[in-house]
Amino acid sequence: MTDQPNSFRNQPDERGHFGPYGGRYVAETLMPLVLELDREYRAAKADPAFTTQFEDLLEHYVGRPSPLYYAERLTERLRADAPDNMGAQIWFKRDELNHTGAHKINNCIGQILLAIRMGKTRIIAETGAGQHGVATATVCARFGLPCVIYMGATDVARQQPNVFRMKLLGAEVIPVTSGAATLKDAMNEGLRDWVANVHDTFYIIGTAAGPHPYPEMVRDFQSVIGKEAREQMLGRTGRLPDLLVAAIGGGSNAIGLFHPFLDDSEVAMLGVEAAGHGLDKQHAASLAGGFPGILHGNKTYLLQDDDGQIAEAHSISAGLDYPGIGPEHAWLKETGRVEYTAITDTEALDAFQLLCRTEGIIPALEPSHAIAALVKCARDMPQEAIILANLCGRGDKDIFTVAEALGVEM
């Protein structure tokens, strides 16, 4: 139904605008390449061979479809604290079971196939938590392309296991020391590399942000999450969920889950930003605490001061530690189709432990924010209601961070 004028699924326009957001705000050197990428992406989308190869790799290399899981013990645990007959059923889309341990690989498969189609011979990417870096290094190893990953020096220090994974996979990891040395600065450095190497280099952006067509393209590749979940939920329960919940840094796992459901008006949606130390302190919640502006190729909500200088974000989760958000989320917030909330570091840590102990699943700190949010919602929803959350990454990478936060010596 994407061609209905009142659909929420027909964005962006041909210039990459989601309402007033999105667009193409890049240096002129990159513009011709960004336009070429757009043309090539349209051609690839229309090419059944491209889709077949993408789906084949998702099935046999990534391990899709990922399971849809009813979290019975977590549901019971939350019902114990809920009023009578309240306490919604909690279901998880298990994208943490993907090869490489997060949803990031879905997008990387799509983009590297596009890079090869465009004749590019070198891949670059930025990474925060390292999940996108690992996923990019993985597909580069799989297709035999050299790979350079830009990663903030702060993130290199707090995500050592992923740094080593990338190196094992043959990638060169370049620590970025400018700014606060986190994801934003890694993205700046990625853009600087790209502008100097446009002739042979493809930039695999890891989230649903950046210049058009990246937000649309990343969304489309990640929409496999929502398409599978919709079909699986209908097959298992005969109905659609009442509420979708997903964590948001740039917002790729959330838009991947939400997009296929956007025109199902009975399905409510909640995006969960990182409130860090608290929304009145340092945080990473661009929608809750930011204003529209222009950064990294797109117009969207940004954490910034009165002069338009970009603020440093903070979250215990490196993957959410970014002062912007994908432009489609900015638009979905303003249209009211999706609600957004924010969860603090402490709340996320509690949810992390809760899932470990009730379900035997160690989640990444990113989806721990979604879990903390759904805990708050579940008790106010009837028992027959269904909450579906995206478990977008596994927590192996985070155990050192969590241990430190909990005061445990390892």
Place this chain on the structure above:
Amino acid sequence: MTRLATTFAQPRPALVAFLTAGDGDTSANLDALVEGGADVIELGMPFTDPMADGPAIQNANIRSLARGTKTAEVFAIARAFRARHPGTPLVLMGYANPMVRRGPEWFASAAHEAGVDGVICVDLAPEEHEDLGPALNDKGIALIRLATPTTDEARLPAVLDGAGGFLYYVSVAGITGKQQAVLASIEQAIERLRRFTDLPLAVGFGVRTPEQAAAIARVADGVVVGSAFVELVEQHGAAAPEHLRHLAGQLSHAIHNARKLAA
């Protein structure tokens, strides 16, 4: 005629000199550039995320912001420059977000009141012209566009549509201050650009020495030098003016006389 048009109407090519506002004593440094012979001043608006800049200008941005430079101070520097140098064209160069933060009309008015002649917005593609272009044009401020080695002939008309002041040819696909372009490629590019526009053509990125500047000035209407000046500010701090004056003197001499020497 506008100040930019008057400057480029002279029979000799122009030295376009860049400094980051708020990095060092900017007013004293700008005066030194003009005294040394700079024809056009490009004043950089500091930004936290200067993603098209190399280390020299990145660090200048960081130093300026660390000193607490606000947008209001950038305009104060511009306004004071205009009062001291009524005839020298002044161009603001920077990134889109600080320019649109309070709305394009606010920015255009503030720039107009400060005596700014043109604006270069690195990450405002012609495709997003509406965000800033109309507001600047309403105030008679030129939106100066950039063309690059990747801008092909099919795209050039889109880049030139709405362009004013002069056309800034970025001679290398890359960031500021790094590699230098091969002279032959610049000559080819200038020849190609002249077939599409009557705007003056200024060439920049990676130009550091009088020899390079002179070679470019034989074919271009202006030569932009940025990182080399910014590095002098970093190295010499309060003593920067004399070094800036000296380098601007060497560069402007080479540029102003390039065509005479070639003839």
